[in-house]
């Protein structure tokens with residue numbers, strides 16, 4: 342028996358009239374049996390604005406799962422913790438490490454978890470914090486991957502990511518993780534930025550869950566810097582998985598989204614935005 346799950350995008354780079362948008366990602370998950378999970382928090386004010394607009398009460402979340410430590414996913418932790426006094430928080434190790442984006446020709450930019458979010462995390466009962474180095478089921482049928490093995494060399498982290506501000510040590514973003522939901526329709530996969538690579542992530546989820554049928558994939562696919570080789574590789578695997586729904590959000594990138602629309606088609610590819618809902 343699979344779960345019945347509803348995922349609502351709370352924060353995204355795109356939003357229709359009346360919703361707030363920002364560079365960031367957050368999603369709200371509700372199950373038919375009453376579980377509520379927040380996945381990432383976005384960066385700025387869109388989380389609270391859009392939750393209120395959608396009638397989502399963040400205080401009722403049982404869990405907050407972080408996909409990784411980047412500022413655009415962890416920035417609103419203080420606001421969440423102000424509303425929610427009980428949720429347990431899940432992440433991979435190294436969520437809070439210092440990290441930078443260092444594009445050649447521009448000044449290095451700190452893109453780690455903001456100081457205020459680190460302080461907020463330290464201020465709550467540490468019994469509420471769970472750090473996982475391996476796949477973890479929250480309840481039967483709902484799981485997070487933990488760190489994802491990087492099997493495919495073609496799938497790099499997708500950006501000029503470093504652990505220092507002078508380009509010495511690559512940030513492999515080992516804390517990147519995704520969630521999966523085992524539904525009646527098949528696997529529903531929720532991505533944050535997917536710095537671990539989409540093929541690495543989906544194949545890992547198939548192996549860990551023991552399930553093959555993929556109903557849907559939603560979230561940031563981080564193909565924004567992908568070259569044509571990588572896009573073709575991703576496309577070939579998507580065709581093999583043959584999902585019913587693909588929802589590119591956040592850092593997928595406009596060019597990659599258009600490529601998917603052109604090659605897979607708009608019957609399957611539904612570009613995401615704040616307020617977008619997928620049910621399975």
Ligand SMILES: [Zn+2]
Nearest residue numbers: 409411534536
């Ligand atoms: Zn990221």
Ligand SMILES: [Zn+2]
Nearest residue numbers: 411413534592
């Ligand atoms: Zn991101």
